[in-house]
Amino acid sequence: METKAKVRRDFYVHKKSIKQIVRERQLSRNTVRKILRDDDTSSEYQRTIQPCPVLGNHEPQLVEWLTHDAALPRKQRRNAVRLHQQLSEQGYQGAYDSVQRFVKQWREQARLTRSQAFIPLEFSPGDAMQFDWSMEHVVIGGVAQTIKVGHFRLSYSRKLFLVAFPREQLEMVLEAHNCAFAYFGGSSKRIIYDNPKTIVHRILNGKERDLNKRFARMASHYLFEPVMCNPSAGWEKGQVEKQVQDVRNWIFLPKLKFDSMDKLNAHLQTECDRLARRNHPTMKEKTIAEVFEEERALLIHVRQPFEAYTEHECKASNTSLVRYDRHHYSVDSMAAGCCVTLRAYADRIHIVYKDQLVAEHVRSFKRDGISYDPWHYIEALKRKPGALRDGAPFKQWSDLPPAMARMRRKLATITGGDRQFVLLLCAVSEHGLDPVARACQQALDAGVIQADWILNLLARAEAQEAPEPIDVPQVLMLDEEPVADCDRYNVLLSLQEVSHAIH
Known part of the structure; x- marks a missing residue:
């Protein structure tokens, strides 16, 4: 580039002849004339023809592969590295550069590498x-x-x-x-x-x-x-x-x-x-x-949240289980063997039977696992109390109150204890979980391990409503109402003692 600049200055600025420039710069006459004829002052060399002596015999195969890949989605097309590897397996001994250069030229001619033009997008607020x-x-x-x-x-x-x-x-x-x-x-x-x-x-x-x-x-x-x-x-x-x-x-x-x-x-x-x-x-x-x-301020304001669930019709097994997303969930035993509606939320599972919610679980993504709720099996325990000892839902009963868990262990050591504990579980539906747990704690404090004692305690703890007054007809009214007198009983006892003494 410096030589070009010097030749051009000598000719156009200093008004030297071509012969003088050739002698001073030690260049050929044709070179000087070419520099003066060409207005381009760059010195970059552009090769017009790239010889590929080694690749030449493999060009038909390479073109066939490129033509096949051109019909495929972009992510499924082979790159130049993979094409070079496949050519090498077929005996090609040339360099990777020749393959990469050929692939680039072929794709440019086929317009496979031309980038698309896009239009900038502009949006309005809240749109x-x-x-x-x-x-x-x-x-x-x-x-x-x-x-x-x-x-x-x-x-x-x-x-x-x-x-x-x-x-x-x-x-x-x-x-x-x-x-x-x-x-x-x-x-x-x-x-x-x-x-x-x-x-x-x-x-x-x-x-x-x-x-x-x-x-x-x-x-x-x-x-x-x-x-x-x-x-x-x-x-x-x-x-x-x-x-x-x-x-x-x-x-x-x-x-x-x-x-x-x-x-x-x-x-x-x-x-x-x-x-x-x-x-x-x-x-x-x-x-x-x-x-x-x-x-x-321009957004559409949210009303109440949408019920984000999907519904699936499924059948509960005879063990009160339904399957969804490769996981099993228990349902109330009343729905065993029946068709139920499962509502799958992102974090929980609801199961509905005859418009009644019969199960609610935290959603689990563990494959082939089982989520039990032991309370779903209480009705079945009434008929089969022996299942309390070995039933899978009752093996790991984590949410059972501590007092009831202790009472269960105590009753398990006596004959008929499983049946007695089932009576306590059934009492939860009538009295509530907390009152039953408190009654069990009182029984444990008193050293009484017996379900009847706890049930009696629950019955007495309930407030008894006063009976409504009865309107008695005047005909049945007593002229003199009896008065409760416990001393009369003592008189009778004394008369009985005298009678025994006479005999």
Whole structure:
């Protein structure tokens, strides 16, 4: 480049002839003429033809592979490294650079690497919110787990909300919306989704979708319009797509460790508040929190929360168990062998039989496990009291009051003790758990190990209502009402003693 500059200055500035420049610069005449003819002062070398002597015999095979991969989705196409490995297996001895250069040129000619052009999006306050899921790795209770995190983002203020669940199911989607609307204080007019199978049954023409009925009911309850992106068009909700990547680096790396999912969600909410203190990306003179306060007034204010459950019809077994999500839950023995309705929430399970709640459990995600409630089997114990000793529901009865647990151990040492304890369990439905527990404690303090004594104590503890007065007809009224006199009994005793003395 310096030589070009000197030659051009000699000719145009100093008015030297080409012959003089050739003699002084020791260059050929053709070189000097080429420099003066060309206005381009750069000195970069562009190779017009790249010889590939080793790759030449393998080009047809490489082109065949590239043509086949061009019809596949982008993530399923082989990269240049993999193509070089496969060519090497077929006898190619050249370098990787030749393969990489050929693949790049071929794809540019086939227009497979050209990036798409996008149009910037702008949203009005309270108009739109975006939603997506991400998969993260955390440690809960000392166990490494893979969880799903629901991401919400208000498109105008950029305010975000995060909530974690063990997995991605419809009831988790519904509960995530409940949590987000409670956090934001309302809902936007539209919420933009991709096409998750949990809420979209079928993709119809254009933007039309066959939505899950339960999800559609929630959208109607909160008065927002669900808008689905076109298939494979994640840029239509690009804010939350970018948020998924950023939040993973900002919050979930290094790996988070918490004792429970509730503590993790509390931490995520704190992080959402912290991230809202950053400057807004477009209104840099304000923070995200300040812009959100302006947008909050335009949100659709939340009414009562939506019942975030899904219903499933199932049949209770003859052991009073129903199965859902690879876990068994007990129901009241009155529903054994009958069809029941199971309502699955994100954190609990309700079971309904004939419009009556017959079971309520904390939801468990342990596969092939069983969640027992011993109180569901009390009616069955009346007929089979011997099952108290070896019945699986009664092996680990953790919520039994301490006094009743001690009474159970005491009665287990005597004959017929199981039947007596079943009588105490049956008394709970009539008198309540706390009164029965107090009566058991009084019996233990008195050293009495007997169910009849406890039942008698419960009966006497109940307040007896005074009987209503009876209107007696005048005909039956006594002229002289009898007076209770216990001394008459003593007189009779004395007469009996005299009689024995005479005889």
